[in-house]
Amino acid sequence: MMDAPNGVDFIQKSKSFRPPSSYVEQSYITSADMYSEIYRASIEDPVAFWSDIADELDWVHREQTVIEGSLPDFRFFPGSQINVSLNCVDRHANNPLRRNKVAFFFEGENGETRSLTYLQLHRNVQKFANVLHNFGLAKGDVVSVYMQNLPETYIVLLACLRMGIIYNTVFAGFSPEALRERIVTSNAKAVICSNGSYRRGKVLALKETVDAALQGEHAVRHVIVFNRIADLATPMVQGRDYDYTELMRTAPATCDAVPLDCNDPGLLIFTSGTSGKPKGIVHAGGGFLLGTYAYSKYQLDLRDEDVYWNTADIGWLTAHIFVLVGGLALGVTNVIYEGAIDHPHQGRLYEIVERYQINKLFSAPTAFRMLMKYGEALAQTYDLSSIRLIASVGEPLNPEAWNWVYRVVGGGHAVINNTWGQTETGGTPLASLPGATAMKPGSCGVPFFGHSLDVVDHEGRPVKDGTPGLLIIRTPFPTLARDVFGNRNRYLQNYFEQIPGAYITGDSAIRDHDGHYWVLGRVDDVINVAGHRISTMEMESSLIQHESVVEAAVVAQPDAIKGTVPVAFVTIDNRVLPDDGLAKALQLKVIEDIGSFAKPERIHFVSVMPKTRSGKIMRRMLREVLEGSVIQGDITGLEDSDALTMLISEVQDS
Template sequence: MSPQNEVEFIQKSEKIEPPVAYKRNSYVRSMAEYQEKYKHSIEDPASFWREIADELTWIQRENSVIEGSMPDFSFFPGSKINVCQNCVDRHALDPKRRNKVAIFFEGENGERRSWTYLQLHREVQKFANVLLSLGLSKGDVVSVYMQNLPETYVVLLACFRLGILYNTVFAGFSPEALRERILSSNAKAVICANGSYRRGKVLNLKDTVDAALRDEHPVQHVIVFRRIENLEVTMDPTRDHDYEELMQKASASCEVVPLDCNDPGLLIFTSGTSGKPKGIVHAGGGFLLGTYAYSKYQLDLRDEDVYWNTADIGWLTAHIFVLVGGLALGVTTILYEGAIDYPHQGRVYEMIERYQVNKLFSAPTAFRMLMKYGEELAKKYDLSSIQLLASVGEPLNPEAWHWLYRVIGQNQVVINNTWGQTETGGTPLASLPGATPMKPGSCGVPFFGHQLDVVNQDGQSVPDGTPGFLVIRTVFPTLARDVFGDRKRYVNNYFAPMPGVYFTGDSAVRDSDGQYWVLGRVDDVINVSGHRISTMEMESSLIAHEAVVEAAVVGQPDEIKGAVPVAFVTIDKQYTPDEELANALQRKVIEDIGSFAKPERIHFVNVMPKTRSGKIIRRMLREIIEEGTVRGDATGLEDSDILDKLIAEVKEDSANR
């Protein structure tokens, strides 16, 4: 939309106060309280992070809190801490929490298990000893190719216990994608499940590992967990190990390794626009500090909560808000393996009812899926336990926001639409659920200790209501510390564009109430004949049409207009993808935004290129319409088999017009 329309849309947005009953149990209960605490955290950030540190268990604590500035900084340098000790030991050794359920597990096939903190503690120590028995130690790297399983959490927590860096690879990535991450991180071991369930199918993960390791590689050991008993896999006796056999031999006692707060703790790969995917390095202790703070204040996590974050462990959100942030707070969390709408569309609701989930965190894509399944389906289940709905990944459009609030929340919940990136290791923008008035489409306010700003190309702050580049002016513990093996790329990507700040690459607007509206990537804002159009707003208009399930809009270069918007749309099966529907969708965008925003073309497709978090990779769509193929990095796809199909669909759709 044009700058003027953007301002009007944002300034006219309604404010919805958090329910009074929710405020009573929130850590921050009013905007005045938030503003006072936020002001103090910016004026004296060391004091705020010291306050967070006081709630954690330290092996050795030094006086220094923050040293250095972007891109070279540290938190609590010289202080020793262990992530696993804070997420497991301190609860397992607490008589009041040791027998509390840490994880409720449910598989797509209906299998159910539960683990207490005491049980988790025992299993983690045993697997830590397994790793030591194979010669792995602090500073080594392992690749973890597993789905959402309690054993996956055991593996990762054991790595934290020993200072071994892990990188999780989505259990659906191709052999090429897995191999790229193994080679890039110089992984000494791969830990995998033999298979996983996905929409009723069995995926043979061990076969993928074997294919990834056909040529020269650094891997010395492959540990295989038998998730599916009757699934036959090939085991190389010189390299491969059975998880259960190793665990049976392992001692259930293993001391934690003291680690500097800034020692590398984990790698998470994020796709670049071209070339190799980037291995983002997060500091273990810093990651713990920040994710504990985010989880506490943005989700109000408490002892009594039953909390479900649907993110796959291949997505950093699961590490932020479940593995580290959630477990550090000692909550009961749910792990689910498989597709959340299988074997029936009401699977999410069924689990909310069964476990009485009161806090649900998912991606906007998943929430829009529930919206398309309809209101009547939701009414079949008891969803009265829900108090908080949170989202991250891409903007939660206002239409979906209102549907969630009314249908799932019965107008009595808090909806927290957050913003973060792989590189930020958390969500610098979010609501404080008991304090911040909700605005459908907003990403909330800056978190304590995080100074965000909207600036122009020269790095100067722009007035409220003016779109610009989103930057972060202060260092914070979860900010990425490096790109693995490529310091130059780290500095050039995130700090060179605007020296002295972290350059997010996103465009945003700050409104007069201090709330931020993230419009998308800088290259997801299209200039058409002088009109600056947010692709998010066009997508929101299209999604609001009853026929549309998903929509993605990208800009295509045009000699006259500079760029024109092109829409990719998947539709409900009861509708026909014809010229009449295309015209109706174009008219809707014109009515909602203006004639200048009319999509030049609408491609009806059956699939969208998505990351493992469910985010549509619009860069690939641009490449398809401009070049007829995808030339950039494609290893980040959730399903690597869809590209050829998508390209063929677009070509066929273009030929039929």
């Protein structure tokens, strides 16, 4: 790999921000030296580190062995028994100081509000566990859950974890084809769904989607329907479909948790389809608990007094990592919201922060860029002074958005923690330790305890700091995916074959001289133009700085002379007319910010980007659209299936 200093100029020019002393005083890790000391010890003796984390959890039975094997065949606490539901619900409900504490504040897009204490959550989880048991579902069975962010959704998932039933959540709003593929691929025996969902003022008839998905052969024997919208017509198939509320009304209120080996499968979640056919990623239940507890504690500094809102949809693994398991395991008060966070008005996110006095906020870069588009004046009409930490994951958070969020949403006093993780990692191996490490706009922070990361060339040789390379992880960790459901060969080939003994992330990254990691995007999103390796993140960041640009995505297109050239897709403010003058101005801006070699060959003005429900732009599709070919990969993960048709039409007409 070539060192292209001009291509990483934004890293070299980055500023450092120290966390405020008022935050440091209440952080678990309070200095860079403290982080370094613990990190070094965790790499030299991972057994001791993970054993200490395990001491903070409740075990049914615990053996002495902590780690067995190595990548890709490894186990944490083999033979030890634990239950996620016991740790996320029972130990708080049985604690006199926490049992009446609010576990969830719920707010619907339609304005409905509810709350649920840990004691109430405990009772409802046990009741639904009995519902599952009465349908003959048991350890190792798979169920598909097609629900939006609701308290009932969390009750369902915690009940599955209580029984050792493997759940697979599917974004509420996915098409019948997307839902069916996941149901059939996972051999699900039951589907649990809402009858409908509110989304941008519309009602999505989810039960109708389930009925369409269940046409043809499948293993589903039961469908359990929660009637979220009382007046929505909901067809029910006799002998197959059952009403959630009626089942809960008659279910016994106590149900013992099933002791499970720490490495037993706990959840199955399909990749969003950004790189071809979606994969069913299998995570171990106990390992997932162990790791997400550690991430949530140290990367978010979650404490008893926190009111914490992670805006992620339950169909996105982030909600499982940092709310369902991590957040509940730490016993905090969580806010969950149904619908779009800018509906029915652009200030809805701010309104909720103000209402509940949320002090820790977690969302996606696309959400923060959306707030940036709505402007500073809107944010200033709300009291956001309660916010002390803002976290981000999903796509690279460009420095301009980082600085805007720091100044406007965080008031210049909140810690900004831009993290990195994947569906496969089941957590965030890179993040700031918010009370210890300096913040750098655009950086993904430093390696988490017990995780050995490196930046290498394609033969696995470490590259110099400041040089782009392939991001890998050399050590096993509890939340790392254990398999691709039904396809062990795909698991081994995709993640471990290229560099033996290491997990291959598929992402390009740079480590700077301070040991901070900058994830630039997928390896395919680092463009080689006439010998210059350019990060699409840097080009997109330059484009987004233009006052007319709302969002930008850059992809590579083959070129006979230069090898590849960058092509930009740009959405602009609806008050601005796209024309050749604007296109030339944007090209000039990239030249001024980065260099002439980074100039986009063409700029396509589009009204939509193809995105997953987690907010990731599907750049693979943009490349295929440029080629003028039929989209080859999976499209079931699209948030809006009409977006692709509109995009193709706009590119063809430009």
